[in-house]
Amino acid sequence: MVANGAAGPVVVTGGAGAIGAVLVRALLAEGRKVRVIDNLSGGRIEHLTEVLADPRLSFLEADLADPDRYQESFRGASEVWHLAANADIQKGTADPGIDLREGLLNAFRVMDAARRHAVPKLLFSSxxxxxxxxxxxxxxxxxxxxxxxxxxxxxxxxxEAFLSGFAHCYGIRTYLYRFANIIGPFMTHGVIYDFFEKLRRDPSRLEVLGDGRQAKSYLRSEDCVAGMMFIRDHAAEPVNVFNLGARDRISVQEIAERVVAVHGGRARIEYTGGERGWVGDVPRQLLDITRAERLGWTPTLSSPAAVDRT
Incomplete structure (x- = not known):
């Protein structure tokens, strides 16, 4: 925990997003001044409604593709949390330029701004x-x-590769957090969100992409943010790479059954078939979180419990 006033302001790109909004609250609770940069293409200002009046929080609606708009936000900053990016894998497959522009190129602009302003730490949501x-x-x-x-x-x-280069060439300590599937209160996409949206449109049936046997680890955004901040405080290599997830996983079929039960239990579940839900989907995922656990962090919820909480 960083003592109040012990460090400079913190920059959060994508601070109005599903993870960013939770992180902003946690940083404010830590006593930090927080500068949020978000173009609101994926995030929503409503995610920050309850903290916008906090005098320690500033919000800049700006696109990372225009670095002149946000250079001043980096002045005097002690940390940059770079969360802003396209979060829709299928959208990036349909137009590969999206992830080049919003992923790599915008991240480079953030790194370069951190370099120009001698920001000592850069933390990245991988x-x-x-x-x-x-x-x-x-x-x-x-x-x-x-x-x-x-x-x-x-x-x-x-x-990740560019951040490693920046760490070694310019002395910016970097943190690369490799997330499992993150779920929580501010979701605007993802399997659980999509299932509820489908049932809202048609309560009689739930279409599931793939065969339902895709099985992955799910982590609540609160656990994710707590893990990131704990690692920031306890890992001090030039480049710090950590998996963040639960120790178990849950199948898409099980998630569908849980969502249908919450929705009244009357919808029939229909599968489109195939091992993958879409092009680029990874059907099986389970991260080894031993490195984070040895440092002292552990998630509070299992994958099924995280799904049920959501």
Missing amino acids: SSVVYGQPSTFPTPEGYGPLLPESIYGASKLSV
Whole structure:
């Protein structure tokens, strides 16, 4: 925990997003001044409604593609949390330029702004998709070769590589957090959100992409943020790579059954078939979180419990 006033302001890109909104609250609770940069293409200002009046919080609606708009936000900052990116894997597959622009190029602009203003720490929301479809479960941080199976995953891995270079060339300590599936109160997409939206439109049936046997680890956004902040405070290598997820996983079929039960239990579940839900989908994922646990962090909820809480 950083004592109130012990460090400079914190920049959060994508601070109005599903994870960012939780992180902003946690940083404010820590006593920090927080500067949020978000173009609101995926995030929503409503996610920050209850904290917008806090004098320690500033919000800048700006696109990361225009660095002149936000250079001043980096002045005097002690940390930059870079969360802003396209979060829709299917959207990036349909137009691969999206993840190049919003993933790699915007991340580079953030890194360069951090370099120009001598920001000592840069923390990045990466993803388990950098592993592609691994042959080892649970998958440790040292697994390789890293062969992503989506454009989204390729952009995340590319950003990791650039951050490593910036860490060693410019002395910016970097944190690369490889997330499992993150779920929580501010979701605007994802399997659970999509299921509820489908049932809202047609309560009689629920279409599930794939065969339903896709099985992945799910982590609540509160656990995710707590893990990121704990690792920030306890890991001090030039480049710090950590998996963040639950120790177990849950199948899409089980999630569908839970959602239908919550919705009244009358909808029939229909599967489109196939191992993958879409092009670029990774059907099986389970991260090895031993490294984070040895440091002292552990998630509070299992994957099924995280789904039920959501």
